[in-house]
Amino acid sequence: MNQSPPTNAVEMQNIVIRFPGVLANDNVNLTLKRGEIHALLGENGAGKSTLMNSLAGLYKPVSGTIKVHGEQVSFNSPKDAIAKGIGMVHQHFMLVPTQTVTENILLGLNEPKFFMNMPKYDQKIRDLQDQFGLRVDPTAKIWQLSVGEQQRVEILKTLYRGANILIMDEPTAVLAPQEIDELMDTMKAMVDQGKSIVFISHKLHEVTTVADRLTVLRRGVATAEGIDIEGITGEKLAELMVGRKVIFSVKKKPQVPGDVVLEVMDVSAENNKGVPALKNLSLSVHQGEILGIAGVAGNGQSELAEVITGLRKCSGSIKINGKEVANQEPRKAILSGVSHIPEDRTGVGSAPNMTITENTIMKNYRDDPIGNRWGINFTAAQSHARDLKEAYEILAPSVRTQARKLSGGNLQKVILAREITTNPALMVAMQPTRGLDVGAIESIQHLLLEQRESGTALLLISEELDELLTLSDRIAVIYEGEIVGIIEAEGADINEIGLMMTGTKRSVA
């Protein structure tokens, strides 16, 4: 082993990973050079995370070889991968909220053995921070940190374990624009010091900004393997990802908004931990208007959706078409014409073990012709569900299929179908396209615009700025439970919104 180190940090060849009935990776090759940022692109379910999980020791490929620094390896657990210097920063953080940064980083290590000399380790972590420009107080508790800081802890965790090959699974999904810039600087600092990074993403502009080369997966097959980023256009990348030309801008028709439908005045509410989440928040939405709510996750968006739909208690006033609905049961809000696309499709938006039919009638099960006060006519319910399945192009074997058997996009269509059939005056949509593939995103956005055209008032809460800019008429930025600015979506400046999202700038509505 005296020869000069090989130029490739990782060579994955002909990787095949199979789940029951699904070929997740079909003979995929990926070569990560030392000191490069290698982007791994693909739609949801394309097999990106699966491929990288096999490199991190979580799955074992059916066939294919993995070489790390020229040496062939076979990982049986993440521990084996860590031993070879491979660290993965997962999309969902794995941190203990009540422990400090240092404690989290030391978790699961053999050292310290018994006595916890924390100051010594705090210092070690500070040194590591200086090296890569990852600022976060080692003695702070995780719950006190912002999402961006928590992510830095995750990165520090892998670096502390001696990782020189980092896998970052959609690291920008949870960050505000400024935080994304900082992360990109960190990534560049890390590769300058000899680390190699695999950067999983499906945001094209980020990839073109930071990566050196890229690999694209589509349905488990690589459609581009390690091509240079130079000269690649966004359109070309999208085509590699989805296999057809994507029209990015869903166009909304110019439309003059009508009367006020939703009026929120001086609303304050607490989150589940009893901490103020909304502070004297006011806004209004008109007929045929989409008001976008922009903000970094956890700034009160969930609570805002919940107080309007009757799921959370609040102070202040919420009026739908002039009728007070604050602090009423959810059913009151529904009867006042509020429909709701919840953030959590399987936890709130549907009962996964019930059939499509049973899920579509959740709000109108006692309305003619499906039912009355006492009985439900399941024949009528089935035909209602079949109509919706047809109209909304829901892909499923039958309406008797359980909701959990549907893909994310199809489940979202079931929820949208149910909510739209109530002929709502107001629709509160939270993250309606999150986690969906490009095709499903388009059809969901299209349905939202149809609602706008039919005169519904829409409150669209999203973390995707592109989506907000495309769909909204106005955009309100929420920061720490307050609306810090409302601007017209037409010609809005992304940077300005970004500054407001991080609380740096305020603008008068």
Place this chain on the structure above:
Amino acid sequence: MEKWLRSESVSKLADALLPVFAALAALAVGALMLLVLGANPFEAFGALLDGAFGSANSLADTVVKATPLLLIGLGICISFRGNVINIGGEGQMIIGALLATALGLAFPDWPGIVMIPLAMLAGFVGGAFWGGIPGALKAYFNVNEILSTIMMNAIAVQLMNFLLSGPMIDPVQAAKASQIPQTARLSTSFDLPRLIPTRLHLGAGIAVLLAILVYILLWRTTIGYRIRAVGQNRFASRYAGIDVKRQIVLALLLSGAFAGLAGAIQVFGINHRMITDGSATGFTGNAGFNGIVAALFGQLNPIGTIPAAFFFGALLVGANKLQRVMQVPSALITTINGLVVVFVVSSEKWRKTREQKRLTDMMAEIDGDPPPNPEKAVKEVGS
């Protein structure tokens, strides 16, 4: 997709038969134990079958034993479908029986045709009350219903012991020095009508009829839909405007009501008086727990619970004969009961794994389909 549907119906049949295989597996283990005890398993099971089905009388006894299991099982179907666990069948059965008996003792001169329906109603109400309390505690104070229903069992037993040795005691016994804690015999005009000249009484017919009604309740009414929706996802139910707390109370209340009815039928159909040996089992014969087993064995389907209850009834009746003929302890049957539960519950895990595999296969097939006309969607959006 048709291929998938076909294979699904085959798999569904296999799933439905799974409990039967689990029961056979339990019996096989039981056979091993019989061997260890020095008995010939074939003779033993022969004796068991003979004891349970050998004559009109034994068959009638099996049905009589199965009746409370079915009734309590029906209640369990409702509460478990609502994701509320009711371990309080014993107590609810006792309270239902006490209320019905008290009514029968208070008005001994009423005609049977009036008293019997009223007594059944009293049993229903008593059990509903006893089940409704833990329901309300869970819904409004977040008290774990498993703990509270068990505790309610203990309270019910002591209440029974107190009432039967005091306020409700048979005047004949009260006059004696060594008092047996029991009530007077109910008026013979209150005896549940016999269906044929055996111990088989009207209660079995009521139970089967109710099984059909519970099926309709769960799958054809708004009440059942709401309870099932809450059972599947409380958050989605609340979001959809369903009063979740009310459904939790209702699920436990109905569950208790069926146990209470079982208690009333036990008294008016079989015992004709209440007597206590100090334990709950002395009156219920463990029906409050065996009913749970029957419902699980019936896959929480009211119709499926009918044969399931019959099966356990047969085991219980056959056990006596087994003991007499083979000189093996009837506790062996309790063991086999337990084994059935273990096997049924474990086979559930197997069923879920199979279903997961079917699911992934199906997803693969659906994902393989071309998306429905994406170009069209794009054009519409772009226009």
